[in-house]
Amino acid sequence: DGGITQSPKYLFRKEGQNVTLSCEQNLNHDAMYWYRQDPGQGLRLIYYSQIVNDFQKGDIAEGYSVSREKKESFPLTVTSAQKNPTAFYLCATAEGLAGGVNTGELFFGEGSRLTVL
């Protein structure tokens, strides 16, 4: 089936540990995004990538890192520098840009819930 797979669904981390959240897609989309959602809140953009081997910081990139070595994969690492990492993390994809403008919709994975103990 075509779609976006995020893993793990639930993750517990001790303070001071780095953790990596996986996002894999088989939609052949160029653009991939990571969002953070806190309880009762909207989505805030962490990082995004429009093409392989290139990515840009979003609004809340501090304490996070990403890589885009393959078109299908866009893993997010939550580092120990992230002071309040407990949140719901959502990965999304889009077909890409047409003339520098994103004209389509976002497709979302089912999310990963990270809890710091």
Added chain:
Amino acid sequence: SQQGEEDPQALSIQEGENATMNCSYKTSINNLQWYRQNSGRGLVHLILIRSNEREKHSGRLRVTLDTSKKSSSLLITASRAADTASYFCATTNFNKFYFGSGTKLNVKP
């Protein structure tokens, strides 16, 4: 910030009634989209309206866009209990998507 803001934050209605949610944003946009999120799940795209469009329909959904007021509304007609979810507007400016804080809709059977 370009982030959209939805109003109301929460809405509770009876099944069969209409639900209206509003979204305001701050800067120019390429298009505006509405998404739905069931509790603990990912978001699902509902409808997209381009900056040069004023109204769009999809099934029981009706979206309007007023770029002069930088606002949009989502109307769900004849609501069902299964429509219970959070609804978010998202604005796009080139390659970024910005989301509001959402309207939590509860449809009572």
